[in-house]
Each structure stands twice: as C-alpha cells, then as structure tokens.
Amino acid sequence: MLWTVIILFSLLCLVPCWIALCKTPATISTQQSALRVYQSQLKELTNDLKNEFILESEYKQAQLEIQRRLLKTDSSVASSAIQSITPKSSVIVTGLGLCCIPLAAMGLYLINASPSLPAAPLAPRLAEQQEMNQKVAPYIEQLKVKLYNLSITDPKRIEGYLLLGKVEASRGNLSAAAQAWKEALNQQFDPNLAAQIAEIQTQAEGKISKDSVNLFRKALETAPKNVPWRELAEQRIAEYERSHH
Structure with a gap:
C-alpha cells in the first residue's frame, strides 16, 4: 500500500510537466490573425483606388509592400507549423525521461535505505x-x-x-x-x-x-x-x- 501511494504521488508531481509538454502552441493563431489583417488591407487599398482616393502609383507601391508582408507571414506560418509538430514527436521520449526520475529516486532509496527495517520500540x-x-x-x-x-x-x-x-x-x-x-x-x-x-x-x-x-x-x-x-x-x-x- 505504501509503495502504491508513493508511485501515485510521484506521478501526480509530474502532471504539470505533462501539461507543459502537451500544450498546443498559440503562435499559429496569432500569425493567421496577421494574415487576415493584411488581406483586409489589400481590399481597402483596392476600394481606395476605385474611389480615386489614391493614385495608381501609390496603389502599386502599397500593394507591393502588403504582398511582401504576406509572403513573409506565409513562410513564418509554415516554419511554426513544423516547429509545432517537432516537439510532439519527442513527447514520448521526454515523458519516459520524466518517469525515470521517481523510479531512480525509489531505486536509490532501496539501495541505500532499509525500508523493511521495523521501527525500534x-x-x-x-x-x-x-x-x-x-x-x-x-x-x-x-x-x-x-x-x-x-x-x-x-x-x-x-x-x-x-x-x-x-x-x-x-x-x-x-x-x-x-x-x-x-x-x-x-x-x-x-x-x-x-x-x-x-x-x-x-x-x-x-x-x-x-x-x-x-x-x-x-x-x-x-x-x-x-x-x-x-x-x-x-x-x-x-x-x-x-x-x-
């Protein structure tokens, strides 16, 4: 019974580590929001040109800048997607390493201590x-x-x-x-x-x-x-x- 309690308590202490490992990164949602902002800017820029609020040269220059930002955002989204997949592949290895901590502690206790020795009256x-x-x-x-x-x-x-x-x-x-x-x-x-x-x-x-x-x-x-x-x-x-x- 005592060893069951010790093992359960050790696993409970590892719960925060598991939560941190399995947590989905929030960087992708932020970058997708940036994509929507740039796309809306392109629509507004097109409307301004139709309504003759800006010159065509200004339109082309602004459009080129927004397209450049779009390309940059697309590449960062792709890289972040790869990064978000990579840690998940190592969750099992990291989890096994975490489980080895309480096992190693119990092993040291069994080697250096005397758990079966009764208390002296x-x-x-x-x-x-x-x-x-x-x-x-x-x-x-x-x-x-x-x-x-x-x-x-x-x-x-x-x-x-x-x-x-x-x-x-x-x-x-x-x-x-x-x-x-x-x-x-x-x-x-x-x-x-x-x-x-x-x-x-x-x-x-x-x-x-x-x-x-x-x-x-x-x-x-x-x-x-x-x-x-x-x-x-x-x-x-x-x-x-x-x-x-």
Missing part, C-alpha cells in the same frame, strides 16, 4: 539509555570530586564544570547541567553561557524564573548586539514581566 531504547547512564554515573562522580578539590582560581576548574554540564545535559538532567555551568559562570562570566543557563533553567522548570530573567538581562548588557539569542532573551524577559504585572 521505545522500551528497549529507554532501557539502553538507562544502562548507559548507570555506566557513566561513576565517572561523573569522580569528576565532581576532582572539581571540588581544585582551587577556585584554577582555570581547569572552569573547563571541568563546562564538561560536566555538557555530560549532564546529554543525559537529559537539565537541572544538574545548569548547576554545573553556574559554577563555571561564577568563576568567569560569559554572556553566551549565562543565556544558555537561563534558557535551560526555563526548560527544566517549565516557566521563566526571576533568576533566569536576571541572567538574561546581565547577558544582554554585556553581549554584542548581533548575538543570535538576543531575540529569545528579550521574549523571555517580556514573558516574565507579563506574568508578574
């Missing part, structure tokens, strides 16, 4: 994640002990807490990640890190807190004007102010 993935967290937990505790014993002026302390925050965030423990990054922020202020902590705290708590707003405000005061998170910080501050007024 959620329970085994959660169990695997929990098992990974249990394996990583002892190393995290060791890192915390080492960081606790480092001097507050040691630059390695900042790097260690930044690493700890990343590990906790990858485990989904946003509160612990924010706490670790705060330790690094207290030692050396960084507006980007402050904004990141404020946003993570907001996500973990489900609302914007006063502490997060203060971090956003301080980050905006010290950060350049073109930082990518400026609009987000301003929205969070406005959200806090609306909820506390």
